Amino acid sequence: MVWDEPVPISGDQARATYLAVKRTEPGGDDLPDVAKELPGEVTLYPGHVLVTMDLDTMDETSAQVFTIARAHGLVCYDPQRDLVHNVxxxxxxxxxxxxxxxxxxxxxxxxxxxxxxxxxxxxxxxxxxxxxxxxxxxxxxxxxxxxxxxxxxxxxxxxxxxxxxxxxxxxxxxxxxxxxxxxxxx
Structure with a gap:
């Protein structure tokens, strides 16, 4: 999941944000330019973009997601590894x-x-x-x-x-x- 944060955040903060967003309904038109660039299945949430990927290509896809998120100045949280990528x-x-x-x-x-x-x-x-x-x-x-x-x-x-x-x-x-x-x- 990618989103904007004004300062670096901890893994605990990223996990909490991810879980809170997942409990909401998809929708919103925030970050549409980023969503168009991301690989995999993309779901928009208000202020957040969730990328669902195939486990067989997870490493390659997550590297692409992180690179795109960084280029846009966004935080990227990897729930599989429970790691946050700050800018x-x-x-x-x-x-x-x-x-x-x-x-x-x-x-x-x-x-x-x-x-x-x-x-x-x-x-x-x-x-x-x-x-x-x-x-x-x-x-x-x-x-x-x-x-x-x-x-x-x-x-x-x-x-x-x-x-x-x-x-x-x-x-x-x-x-x-x-x-x-x-x-x-x-």
Whole structure:
């Protein structure tokens, strides 16, 4: 579901908005230009557009929906993954991609989304990575093994999710303090 929000919102706020809108009757003519661009089956609600998609093409379709929502400055909530895509704040690397082991790929992810995705690591989602193609990447797998590559690939074990989130935030914002905090090996 996509809609306009004046400031970034939390996953809890996005979920509550989604559920409240789903309890109302479809209708309205808000966001018609956006609705025309969106793939999948589109249902208009006042101020909101719901996109229903086939599970077989969900990853590709949701990436398209997010890209279109971002181009229009709209929030995008993914109820399947329970993740909110805000327009900002972004990291410093234009074109950075967020990849997950369950098939999510997001170009220029907002920092809140990166934070939230890291909590979804599981056997069904065995990794999360921020990738700057041709330059460097940071990846984590369950058990909190970080892998960083800029030339050579190095690995470090991180004790808790909060430290993983801190490292990913630093990486996305161009800081490299995480490289000095851990003992890295090949």
């Amino acid at each position: 900002a704040p972004l990291g410093v690397y234009e074109g950075m991609q967020l990849h997950t082991g369950d098939g999510l790929i997001v170009n220029d992810p907002d920092l809140g989304l990166v934070h939230d995705v890291l909590a979804t690591l599981s056997p069904q989602n065995p990794f999360a990575a921020l990738v700057n193609f041709g330059r460097h990447f940071l990846q984590v797998s369950p058990g909190y093994e970080l892998e960083y590559k800029e030339g050579a690939l190095v690995r470090a074990m991180v004790p808790e999710l909060a430290e993983v989130r801190r490292s990913f935030h630093e990486y996305a914002t161009g800081e490299r303090a995480f490289l000095n905090r851990y003992e890295w090996g090949s």
